[in-house]
Amino acid sequence: MRRYVHNELATIAEALCAVAISAPVAFGVRGIPKAESAWWPITVLIPLSVGSTVSGVLACTRSTRLGSEKLDLERAVPVAPDTVLPTSGESLLRSLALRSVAFLVVPTLVAALLWEPLMALIPLALVPDRLARATYAAYWERRHGIMLWQGHLPDQPLGKGEYLYSSVRQLTS
Template sequence: MRRYVHNELTMVVQAVCAVAISAPVTFGVRGIPNADAGRPAIAAFIALSVGSAVSGVLACTRSTRVDGGKWDFERAVALNPDTVLPTLGESLPRSLALRFVAFLVVPTLVAALFWEPWVAIMPLVLVPDRLAKAAYAAYWERRHGVMLWQGHVPDQPLEKGQYLYSSVRHLAS
């Protein structure tokens, strides 16, 4: 199990790590691209980042047209008090997935090396969406006085995508 907020924030870190790998390699091989020549790619990056930010904000609303995370949080199930929760130091590493970093780096590098060098920064498009969701989840946790978890608990069957919550005091004990 891992905290929802930790999962979203590690996704941001993983996207930044992917850029930290792909950008130096791309710019080292192809050189730093000219900003004038890359205007379409930069415009696409800005448009996708704005779309990502809007998506993240809409996911936190009660809009019936958007399958947002807010509804999932409201359907969260109380965690069995006997369940042993990971400490905060364990939750962060559990959220880190090096396969996801590789999943971001490989296509980014291929596209940046053989097509457009500015593609090397494209994983940053994920950041606004994830930051908005993490901020809303932290707000939701604070407002309800609980911690939001995701993952599998053997003695507590859940619907797919359903979240669990625990008391903040449960973690401290």
């Protein structure tokens, strides 16, 4: 099981790691693009980032058509009182996945090497959406005095998307 906020922050870290790996390689092999030739990749990256930001903000609304995180969080079910939850560090480590970094690095690096070096920055488009979701989830947790979890526990009823919540004071391992 992982804390919801940790999962969102881990996705941001994975995107930043992918950029930290692919950008130096792409810029080292293909060179840093000149400002005159970099206008068209930037016109692609900026709308992607704006769209990601809008997506993250809209996910925090109650609209069912937009895939509302707010409604999903409100449908979370309580964790059984005798369940021992992972510590904060353990939850954060469980949220990080090297295969996600590889999944971001490989196509980004191929596009950056074969097409345009600035394509190495594409994983940054994930950051605004995940940051908005993490910020809203942290606010929601604080407002309700609970901690949100993702995952499945044996003999535990599931909410939509397998969201669970626990008291802030519940013991962790």
